[in-house]
Amino acid sequence: MTAAVNGSARLLIIGPQGSGKGTQGVHIATSFDVPAIATGDVFRANISAGTELGRRVRSVVDAGELVSDELTGDLVRDRLSQPDAVRGFLLDGYPRNVAQAAQLDAFLSADGHQLDAVIALNVPRAESVRRLSQRAVEQGRADDTEALISRRLEIYDRETKPMLDQYRERGIVVETDGIGTLTDVTTRILDGLAERGIVAD
Ligand code: AMP
Numbered sequence: 001m002t003a004a005v006n007g008s009a010r011l012l013i014i015g016p017q018g019s020g021k022g023t024q025g026v027h028i029a030t031s032f033d034v035p036a037i038a039t040g041d042v043f044r045a046n047i048s049a050g051t052e053l054g055r056r057v058r059s060v061v062d063a064g065e066l067v068s069d070e071l072t073g074d075l076v077r078d079r080l081s082q083p084d085a086v087r088g089f090l091l092d093g094y095p096r097n098v099a100q101a102a103q104l105d106a107f108l109s110a111d112g113h114q115l116d117a118v119i120a121l122n123v124p125r126a127e128s129v130r131r132l133s134q135r136a137v138e139q140g141r142a143d144d145t146e147a148l149i150s151r152r153l154e155i156y157d158r159e160t161k162p163m164l165d166q167y168r169e170r171g172i173v174v175e176t177d178g179i180g181t182l183t184d185v186t187t188r189i190l191d192g193l194a195e196r197g198i199v200a201d
Helices: 021-032 039-049 052-062 069-080 098-112 125-139 146-170 181-194
Strands: 009-014 036-038 088-092 117-122 175-176
Touching: 009 021, 009 146, 021 036, 021 088, 021 117, 036 039, 036 069, 039 052, 039 088, 039 117, 052 069, 069 098, 069 146, 069 181, 098 146, 117 146, 117 181, 146 175, 175 181
Parallel strands: 009 088, 009 117, 036 088, 117 175
Antiparallel strands: none
């Protein structure tokens, strides 16, 4: 299976914590046969494995704060240079602020590439809080306590929303209603991408 847009698909999925973007991201990446790259998962895996990177980011991640743009950018640039990301990728959780979005543009344009589309997964605040609280019970993540959930949503509003607005100004955002069954939402995303000529074949 190959992805369209000159044989590639360079995608981002953006949504508040609890919007279901992780799950949708994996589905969409599978459809396009590109890797789903979730920076939060990479950080958590390194923390669990006790790597040097894990030791450096642990306290920041556990506090629900953002890891430095420099460290995060280095990690993503390295990941995007791996062979499986040559034809594209779906990024989840990066970029997360205006500075990281500029970093990503620089990484991509250095290879003559650019983003094809940004999937915005829109879920009302009350629903994301409800889903996060449920995940806290199911997965026991250190940053899913009530105080840290509201802290992370606050950071999303302050840092990530302005970045999303910049992508909207560029006209590359696929607005998607994130309420519904898993399959309904996946279908909506794929339809929105197809409307822009981005199809997996
Ligand atoms: P997530 O799974 O996307 O909610 O990410 C979990 C945590 O990993 C965040 O609260 C941050 O501490 C860290 N993290 C993930 N992605 C980034 C990023 N792009 N920039 C900075 N920190 C990040």
